[in-house]
Amino acid sequence: MANITKISPLAPAHFPQLPVIAGVRFATAAAGVKYQGRTDVMLAVLDSGTTVAGTFTRSATRSAPVLDCQAKIGGASDGPAAILVNSGNSNAFTGHYGQTSVATLTQSVSDITGVSTDRVFTSSTGVIGEPLPHDRIIAQLEDLNGALSTESVEAAAHAIMTTDTFAKGASAQVEINGKTVSIAGIAKGSGMIAPDMATMLVYIFTDAKVDQTSLQQSVSGLTDTTFNCITVDSDTSTSDTLLVCATGASGADASGNAAFTQALNEVMLDLAQQVVRDGEGATKFVEIRVTGAASDADAKVHGLAIANSPLVKTAIAGEDANWGRVVMAIGKSGAAADRDLLSISFGDILVAEKGWVSPSYSEDEAAVYMKAQDLVIAVDLGLGAGSSTVWTCDLTHGYIEINADYRS
Amino acid sequence: MANITKISPLAPAHFPQLPVIAGVRFATAAAGVKYQGRTDVMLAVLDSGTTVAGTFTRSATRSAPVLDCQAKIGGASDGPAAILVNSGNSNAFTGHYGQTSVATLTQSVSDITGVSTDRVFTSSTGVIGEPLPHDRIIAQLEDLNGALSTESVEAAAHAIMTTDTFAKGASAQVEINGKTVSIAGIAKGSGMIAPDMATMLVYIFTDAKVDQTSLQQSVSGLTDTTFNCITVDSDTSTSDTLLVCATGASGADASGNAAFTQALNEVMLDLAQQVVRDGEGATKFVEIRVTGAASDADAKVHGLAIANSPLVKTAIAGEDANWGRVVMAIGKSGAAADRDLLSISFGDILVAEKGWVSPSYSEDEAAVYMKAQDLVIAVDLGLGAGSSTVWTCDLTHGYIEINADYRS
CATH class of the missing domain: 3.10.20.340 (ArgJ beta chain, C-terminal domain)
Incomplete structure (x- = not known):
């Protein structure tokens, strides 16, 4: 019997101290999507004006949540935004039922948080081909919305894990026009339980103000030399998702700023390397x-x-x-x-x-x-x-x- | 300690009975290139007029013997031909020394057998990056030449093995214009000893008369749907070599003959599948x-x-x-x-x-x-x-x- 809960020998000694990012609040819950006795849902709500950029798996069989996120990236950035993530079920290869689940979830999040549905992004990771029991998640949304806190990023990192052996976080700070800008990110990957697939989910938050076009440009460019340069086993997930959210709460405009891009690169590379360090069975x-x-x-x-x-x-x-x-x-x-x-x-x-x-x-x-x-x-x-x-x-x-x- | 000599559970019950191919004679020897107490050199000598077609690895770092074979394929088919194969050392990534080894070996075979050097084909399989001790092979050439026999194809299949767990052979017969044409082939692949690499070597002989252009066309086409459709681990050898030799001794002209092509396809597919059945660690x-x-x-x-x-x-x-x-x-x-x-x-x-x-x-x-x-x-x-x-x-x-x- 494999002991897949043993922590990777390549794991960092502890979860890093991440800076609080003004403009984003987190909450987690145990919805029992698949796992028992642990958190498996994360909700993040982002203040009005937050820009969101993303990169996604290029798989031809990508999941319903990925398709939904891709359609929403690049839209208006006026109102607040939200990210809902569950572990335990990837809602991948679930036919039209999968799209219905995503639509139901985003509508429910919108109803409870007041975020417009076209600004609600969802991700799912875990077993493939089984219908997502989205009612279990919806049953937690009121409590999640009531518990939102700027402090809960580490809890969020835990809630998105599948069979990861450690939670992954990274951060950077940079001065822009005399103001301190912070970046904090979390990631999951790449544990596995049959018949699951390894998936990589990454969420990065910054209080910098960055226009969406500029943020997307940076994220797409940096993905090529960070997340697209790691491999555990050459197998590409149907669910890989990276979202980067800039709340602007620091008041520092980092659009096109080289120091910001460099800091973002550091966080992305750190998280990417942590995913490799949690590669299945890895010892080197x-x-x-x-x-x-x-x-x-x-x-x-x-x-x-x-x-x-x-x-x-x-x-x-x-x-x-x-x-x-x-x-x-x-x-x-x-x-x-x-x-x-x-x-x-x-x-x-x-x-x-x-x-x-x-x-x-x-x-x-x-x-x-x-x-x-x-x-x-x-x-x-x-x-x-x-x-x-x-x-x-x-x-x-x-x-x-x-x-x-x-x-x- | 790995027991890599255990026979694959997917191995055939026994080596098949191969037909004698008129026009080709085999001999084997234990030259001690690397292995002790087993044969590791095979010499095949083919009668005048034998046409030789081949396909080879497309690796950019292919071995000296492969480069030499590629240069010779398609040349004149008048005189006799010879194939010399050793196991235990692949003569790959051995710089200019590797080319010297091939030139020395082909000259020695030519001197002893009377075959022109541009009709002497060599292959080497085994450890990479070590100079081929070609003197040990040359020391056996007189004896090999003296021992040539049409009956020794099974011995040849054994001599070319590295850590294969079984010797691989296949054959087919077909009637062409009232004459029986036979095809017999042997292959090795894909065992491994660090720092060896899996390599696939395949030699197929027929007493059909086939002009070289037609033979090459058939072999190239059939390779795409046989040997190029198998994979054990996605890693491509620097030494993969397939040679098909038509002696013409049956007197039946099979150039462009569909039944012959079909029979050749059967032999190639059978050998290709045997290589997969000896895939490292394979149980399915x-x-x-x-x-x-x-x-x-x-x-x-x-x-x-x-x-x-x-x-x-x-x-x-x-x-x-x-x-x-x-x-x-x-x-x-x-x-x-x-x-x-x-x-x-x-x-x-x-x-x-x-x-x-x-x-x-x-x-x-x-x-x-x-x-x-x-x-x-x-x-x-x-x-x-x-x-x-x-x-x-x-x-x-x-x-x-x-x-x-x-x-x-």
Whole structure:
């Protein structure tokens, strides 16, 4: 029997202290959607004028809540907004019933909070293909609305977990025109219970004032180098959702501000890396740095080919500096590579160069390096100026236990 | 300690009885390239006029022997030909030394057998990045040449194994213009010892007379629906090689003959499926049939996305009819899909249709079906006439043991 509640060895020591974001209040409840004895619903209500940007899974079979969010992003930002999230049921592949559930939930939230339905965003994560028992959630909405508090972000991080082994939060602060702007975010991913699917949900809040177009531009751009650069097992969820909400309560206008974008990038990257650190069965956190590629896009293709290779990932699990498998992954990726220009390092150890093992390479030295929990694999293609960094974890018996052995 | 010599539960009961192919003779030897106490070199010599067609890995980091074979395929077919294969060392990512090894080996084979160097094809499979000790192979060439026999094809199948758990052979016979034409083939794949890589080597021989252009055309076309439709772990070798040799000794001209092409297809498909049945850690053989796709190419993209999904493969290992993961894989594949037109069956059991679970679906019935060793997952996209079938195996603790735990 798999013990999937054991906390990841790569987890941070504790949940970080997140700054209060003026303009957003949270509440959580135990609705019993699927799990018993724990919170499984989060409601966030955002003050009038909050802009909301988002990025979503590109899956062709994406869930009803994702489709609904996508339709609403970019609309008017005048009134208040709300986000309702449940864990335990993803409302994915539930046919027309799924759309009805979303419509019923958003109407109920609107009725109770006074937020217009076109500003109510919902997410669901958990089992797939089962009708969402939305009545259980609706039964909690009055209490949720009464309990809203600016302090409850950590509780919110817990309520959105499925089989995550730890709650994920990150924050940053930056000065803009003499005012302090705060950013706080929470994320879930990527635990699993058969027949669930790993999903990633991310909610980031800031008291900066950012116009929606500018916020969406930043979020879309930063997603490409943060959440779209992580992989646990190459399998893409039907529910992945990232929402970034700018309440404007700080009074500082951060539209197009470089320092704000940098701070937002830090929070997104931190949360993305925490998702990898909670990868199923993970015992190693691996950064793959690709440089010298023909283009940035090529570099990312190579990076993800390495990060998704079962042979590379099992070698890392076995603490084996198996650079041959890295060569293999580069070769199969489909992006440009020249065997004789390639160099590969594990940490500071130059392993391979000019189409062969480096004369300076010591396997004993590499074996010591591979025992570390956090590893860096650096690949230089020797072709151009393209670069990309991606993050992954190893592939262990724990992954098989969680995904094959769990259902008895 | 992983026991990687245990025979796959999916192995055939015994090596098949292969017909003798007039015009080709085999010999094997124990050269001690890496393994001790077993044969590791195979020499095949083919009579004058034999045409040779081949397909090879598309890896950008392919091995020196592969590059050499590719340069020679399609040349003149007048004189005799030879194939030299060693296991234990893949001569991949060995820089310029690798090319020197190939040149030295082909020259030595030429000197001893009288075959012109541009008709000597070599393959190497095994450890990557280590110089091939080609002198050990050359030391065996006189004996090999003296021992050549038309009967030794099964011995050849054994000599090319690395950590395969069984030797792979297949054959077919067909009447052409009143003459019996025979086809016999052998293959290896896909065992592994760190830091080895899985490689697939396939050699098929026929006494049909087929001009090289026609043979190459058949082989290239059939590869797309046989060897290019199997996957164990999505990782592509630097050494994959398929050579098909037509000696013409039967006197029957099979150039462009449909029955011959069909027979060749049977042999290729049989060998391809045997490679999957020896997939690392495999306990289930899975056929994935995709129909109703927008195009054949789209169908294959969907099929391989399902076949390569770690979540689908672990669910199969756990005997879990987890159709939600199949939906997920289709959604992420990038090829066209419409959630509401999709239907999915496991064997004869209709699991999902019209964007949701089928009303007739019984999970108990599916659970019984999933206990079978050979499984069929059928997906209909409901979009067009495109179809493709691919084959894979499950992902088990055995895979992790072989690839992570082996190196202590």
